[in-house]
Amino acid sequence: MRIGVITFPGSLDDRDAQRAISLAGAEPVALWHGEHDLHGVDAIVLPGGFSYGDYLRCGAIASHSPIMAEVIDAANKGMPVLGICNGFQMLVEAHLLPGGLIRNDHGKFVRRDQVIRVENNTTAWTTDFTAGEEIVIPLKNGEGGYIASDETLKQLEGDGLVAFRYMGVNPNGSLNDIAGLTNPRGNVVGLMPHPEHAVEAGFGPNTEVRMRSGVDGLKFFTSVLEGVLS
Amino acid sequence: MAHVADTVENAIATPDKEQPYGALGLKPDEYAKIREILGRRPTSGELAMYSVMWSEHCSYKSSKIYLRQFGKKVSPKMKEHLMVGMGENAGVVDIGEGWAVTFKVESHNHPSYIEPFQGAATGVGGIVRDIISMGARPVAVMDQLRFGAVENPDTARVVHGVVGGISFYGNCLGLPNIGGETYFDAVYQGNPLVNALAVGVLRHEDLHLANASGVGNKVVLFGARTGGDGIGGASILASDSFDKTGPTKRPAVQVGDPFAEKVLIECCLELYKNELVEGIQDLGAAGISCATSELASNGDGGMFVELDNVLLRDPTLTAEEILMSESQERMMAVVKPEKLDAFMAVVNKWDVETSVLGEVTDTGRLVIHHGGEEIVNVDPRTVAIDGPVYERPVAYPSWIDELNTKTAAVLPRATDGAGLKEQFLELVASPNLADKSLITDQYDYYVMGNTALAFPDDAGMIRVDEESGLGFSIATDANGRYCQLDPYEGARLALAEAFRNVAVSGATPMAVTDCLNFGSPEDPEVMWQFSRAVEGLADACLEMEIPVTGGNVSFYNQTGSNAIHPTPVVGVLGVIDDVARRIPSAWQDEGQHIYLLGVTREELDGSAWANTIHQHLGGRPPQVDLGREMELASLLRGASLESLLGSAHDLSDGGLAQALAESVVRFGVGARVWLDDIIDRDGVDATNALFSESTGRVIVSVPREDDVKFQGLCDARKYPVLRIGVTTGVGSDATLEVQGQFTVSVTEIRERSAATLPKYFG
Numbered sequence A: 001m002r003i004g005v006i007t008f009p010g011s012l013d014d015r016d017a018q019r020a021i022s023l024a025g026a027e028p029v030a031l032w033h034g035e036h037d038l039h040g041v042d043a044i045v046l047p048g049g050f051s052y053g054d055y056l057r058c059g060a061i062a063s064h065s066p067i068m069a070e071v072i073d074a075a076n077k078g079m080p081v082l083g084i085c086n087g088f089q090m091l092v093e094a095h096l097l098p099g100g101l102i103r104n105d106h107g108k109f110v111r112r113d114q115v116i117r118v119e120n121n122t123t124a125w126t127t128d129f130t131a132g133e134e135i136v137i138p139l140k141n142g143e144g145g146y147i148a149s150d151e152t153l154k155q156l157e158g159d160g161l162v163a164f165r166y167m168g169v170n171p172n173g174s175l176n177d178i179a180g181l182t183n184p185r186g187n188v189v190g191l192m193p194h195p196e197h198a199v200e201a202g203f204g205p206n207t208e209v210r211m212r213s214g215v216d217g218l219k220f221f222t223s224v225l226e227g228v229l230s
Numbered sequence B: 001m002a003h004v005a006d007t008v009e010n011a012i013a014t015p016d017k018e019q020p021y022g023a024l025g026l027k028p029d030e031y032a033k034i035r036e037i038l039g040r041r042p043t044s045g046e047l048a049m050y051s052v053m054w055s056e057h058c059s060y061k062s063s064k065i066y067l068r069q070f071g072k073k074v075s076p077k078m079k080e081h082l083m084v085g086m087g088e089n090a091g092v093v094d095i096g097e098g099w100a101v102t103f104k105v106e107s108h109n110h111p112s113y114i115e116p117f118q119g120a121a122t123g124v125g126g127i128v129r130d131i132i133s134m135g136a137r138p139v140a141v142m143d144q145l146r147f148g149a150v151e152n153p154d155t156a157r158v159v160h161g162v163v164g165g166i167s168f169y170g171n172c173l174g175l176p177n178i179g180g181e182t183y184f185d186a187v188y189q190g191n192p193l194v195n196a197l198a199v200g201v202l203r204h205e206d207l208h209l210a211n212a213s214g215v216g217n218k219v220v221l222f223g224a225r226t227g228g229d230g231i232g233g234a235s236i237l238a239s240d241s242f243d244k245t246g247p248t249k250r251p252a253v254q255v256g257d258p259f260a261e262k263v264l265i266e267c268c269l270e271l272y273k274n275e276l277v278e279g280i281q282d283l284g285a286a287g288i289s290c291a292t293s294e295l296a297s298n299g300d301g302g303m304f305v306e307l308d309n310v311l312l313r314d315p316t317l318t319a320e321e322i323l324m325s326e327s328q329e330r331m332m333a334v335v336k337p338e339k340l341d342a343f344m345a346v347v348n349k350w351d352v353e354t355s356v357l358g359e360v361t362d363t364g365r366l367v368i369h370h371g372g373e374e375i376v377n378v379d380p381r382t383v384a385i386d387g388p389v390y391e392r393p394v395a396y397p398s399w400i401d402e403l404n405t406k407t408a409a410v411l412p413r414a415t416d417g418a419g420l421k422e423q424f425l426e427l428v429a430s431p432n433l434a435d436k437s438l439i440t441d442q443y444d445y446y447v448m449g450n451t452a453l454a455f456p457d458d459a460g461m462i463r464v465d466e467e468s469g470l471g472f473s474i475a476t477d478a479n480g481r482y483c484q485l486d487p488y489e490g491a492r493l494a495l496a497e498a499f500r501n502v503a504v505s506g507a508t509p510m511a512v513t514d515c516l517n518f519g520s521p522e523d524p525e526v527m528w529q530f531s532r533a534v535e536g537l538a539d540a541c542l543e544m545e546i547p548v549t550g551g552n553v554s555f556y557n558q559t560g561s562n563a564i565h566p567t568p569v570v571g572v573l574g575v576i577d578d579v580a581r582r583i584p585s586a587w588q589d590e591g592q593h594i595y596l597l598g599v600t601r602e603e604l605d606g607s608a609w610a611n612t613i614h615q616h617l618g619g620r621p622p623q624v625d626l627g628r629e630m631e632l633a634s635l636l637r638g639a640s641l642e643s644l645l646g647s648a649h650d651l652s653d654g655g656l657a658q659a660l661a662e663s664v665v666r667f668g669v670g671a672r673v674w675l676d677d678i679i680d681r682d683g684v685d686a687t688n689a690l691f692s693e694s695t696g697r698v699i700v701s702v703p704r705e706d707d708v709k710f711q712g713l714c715d716a717r718k719y720p721v722l723r724i725g726v727t728t729g730v731g732s733d734a735t736l737e738v739q740g741q742f743t744v745s746v747t748e749i750r751e752r753s754a755a756t757l758p759k760y761f762g
Helices: A014-024 A066-076 A086-093 A150-158 A218-229 B008-013 B028-038 B044-053 B064-072 B109-114 B116-132 B153-173 B233-238 B258-273 B287-298 B319-324 B337-349 B380-384 B400-405 B417-428 B480-485 B487-504 B524-544 B608-614 B626-641 B655-667 B676-682 B686-691 B704-717 B746-761
Strands: A002-007 A027-032 A043-046 A081-084 A100-102 A110-118 A134-141 A145-147 A162-166 A178-182 A188-191 B082-084 B091-096 B099-107 B137-147 B177-184 B193-203 B218-223 B279-282 B302-306 B330-335 B354-361 B366-370 B373-378 B451-453 B460-463 B471-477 B508-517 B548-554 B567-576 B593-597 B647-650 B669-673 B698-702 B721-730 B735-738 B742-745
Touching: A002 A014, A014 A027, A014 A218, A043 A066, A043 A086, A066 A081, A081 A086, A086 A100, A086 A188, A110 A178, A162 A188, B008 B373, B028 B044, B044 B287, B044 B319, B044 B373, B044 B380, B064 B524, B091 B508, B091 B548, B091 B567, B099 B116, B099 B471, B099 B567, B109 B116, B109 B153, B109 B193, B116 B137, B116 B153, B116 B193, B116 B258, B116 B279, B137 B153, B137 B258, B137 B460, B137 B471, B153 B177, B153 B258, B153 B746, B177 B460, B177 B471, B193 B471, B193 B508, B193 B548, B193 B567, B218 B258, B218 B287, B218 B337, B258 B279, B258 B330, B258 B337, B279 B287, B287 B302, B287 B319, B287 B330, B287 B366, B287 B380, B319 B366, B330 B337, B337 B354, B373 B380, B400 B480, B417 B608, B417 B655, B417 B686, B417 B742, B417 B746, B471 B487, B480 B487, B480 B567, B487 B508, B487 B524, B487 B567, B487 B626, B487 B647, B508 B524, B508 B626, B524 B548, B524 B567, B524 B626, B593 B704, B608 B655, B608 B686, B626 B698, B626 B704, B647 B655, B655 B669, B655 B686, B655 B698, B655 B735, B655 B746, B676 B686, B676 B721, B698 B704, B721 B735, B735 B746, B742 B746
Parallel strands: A002 A027, A002 A043, A043 A081, A081 A188, B099 B508, B099 B548, B137 B177, B302 B366, B508 B548, B669 B735
Antiparallel strands: A100 A145, A110 A134, A110 A162, A162 A178, A178 A188, B082 B091, B091 B099, B099 B193, B137 B193, B218 B330, B218 B354, B279 B330, B302 B354, B366 B373, B451 B460, B460 B471, B471 B567, B508 B567, B593 B698, B593 B721, B647 B698, B669 B721, B735 B742
């Protein structure tokens, strides 16, 4: 199983996503934004960072990178695509997911160990979770406030497309505490928290048991691995 | 400044032309010296170059004679792991397994007062480029911040700007911010300190030094375009104290673009990896003037540059402005002609704009043409290396003896447990000891996935090798109040504390970087403080046998006659063979025994207690026995190797009281502690037991099953140790009980500690 991680100019968590894929037992494949080639991968991760300095709007320029034509095409054919933070912003800018992400309501960048609830465990990236499972995933962003029209929100909630919801603290003013979304088919998932930073004991978020021991993020990658293998 | 080119020919023809050297920060005798070196008056371009390169900031002209001690006071052991010492862009230390670490701390104080956001942001950017120029991948940053009093309305402006700037630039660069310091004191009101430290890692074989060798090799400028920002920043900003009546200096501060720098990092690393460059020099203070003259001085001695080839953001810039511009995110490379095409392919891949400026020559001269005419023709060493050296007057401060007699020992103390509790909570909530999450929550420490420890741990720790777990640990310290009382001891105390902070993380201290922040060198009493601090640090490094590998001096942190407290920030780097062995600074488990290592003395002078409870500064700083500190570090290492410790926390500001507060608040695990044994053995009272800042002390928590082993380790090494308590319950009813004195809920400590910064800066 080969999972591609696309590096854009300004991508920051691309190597971390590759490490997470390795730890889950799959083969990471480095993809370059300027190519029109997915190198035959089985799934794609759009990593976090500040692609193109987040100029214009976060993810806006990256969503027009050459490789995104292939990503959009593959996503529409059902290939699993995970957008993390800046990658989520790209998915929204590319209209693979609805709504928008704006500056945090408190105006500051925030880094915290965030509890989120898995609202939909039927997507390509969430099958290893139980429905309603609460997990701890690091969050770090300046523009993570999710917005959408009332109509879109109603549809997202009605169709079960809210994949993750912030628990305890809403860290950025996201409407309906939305932390992440899935498309109706369940192959395209985007979220602001960073699952690739909760994959290795000793370097993950704090949990109630131990400092930096959280590995809840690993299940994102094992989910897609099992899905593709079956 | 002339907009018609002032050529060398013209300078010879018009020897008496009046030149604005004073406005550029040069003194009359310095100007005369330049004329003597050249045998004529300088062209305006040459004057621009000399003025920035001979500024205090670039030339170290007031500090040089003292800094030489760091090179002289060395033992063979100090050189053992040192791959590159002082004088290069950053020092490089061998940490084993073929890995090396390069690190350095630098100041960006003056720009950060004028324009806090951009000043702090470009401070991060500048130090990171130093790291890249050694051939290393930057892997971590930390910042050492000193602000004015919390209640002064201007402090919020500076805090928000500086923290926002660091957060913006560092996060966008994808570098984990793993630690640092934040202090508030009215002495920094008009002169905040913004020091930035960066660490990089490299394989031994990837080490590069920036020099222009190989006649015919191309000199290439790449990265951001050159604009009008920061012109004269180096000389005018860093060499002048602030004066309220002066004109605004805002345009002299640079503007940062972290995206451009992130791309530049990846581009440089690919250039190194493909062996396409002989060397890369970063452009920081003094821009092209500095890069060309330093590259040429460190290489074959000659360089020819066509200034018209510099890509400009603003086409109206004059030659002098191009030479002085401090536009950020630029690098200069030396490239063999046959590798130029491959070089261009890499920079084009990363969309980095690039132009070939000239080439290395063997003339011994740095020659710069503009508009087809020769506007600079100098011996580059006279610009970059052989600048002026001053032996400034030094005077023993008239006020210091009186200050040293005003001991805090005579100040009123709490008479009962209720009084101690009140003081304990007052200290916990004091701005310097309070929870700093408001600041640190804005920094990403997750990126890169190798952060093993970060604030609020005593040291930051990064894994270098993902297979073996090899890593480094780093901590910085400087107590300006101690240094005000005694700069020699203060500098030694700063080293001791940083050393101890690295040791409690489980690592072995190996090397030092420093950023020496002082007032005006033209004030003989400040110069005395500086000379004593440097001597103290150099002596202490020799005694502890760890080398200073590089750093920075920042003078003129002074408004009128009010200088800051001497603030020599000392950073210590340690190595750990496996970061899995790291020791957190707070306990995580119930039922562990709490031990205090070290002896408590009656030492309240200069303490946080004296400051917070009595607004007092006087007396003598705590004693420090560096041999003892080394024994302590070795003991902690031994305990870490046997995995005997649940946690270890250094005792410093606020003494045992603050260490206990931080240990219970972090993971919400309470403790029951008794002071009686400390009081009996050390002959101190409860106030000293809680608030004394005696050195050489650490509290550790030990699982019961390892109790015997741990005690045996301490006995064998004859390090004083007392069992002072036990960790207790977790959860909402967890408490810190100081037996016979007071009990306070962990929730109350947390709330008091967390409320302070939001109150002023929320």
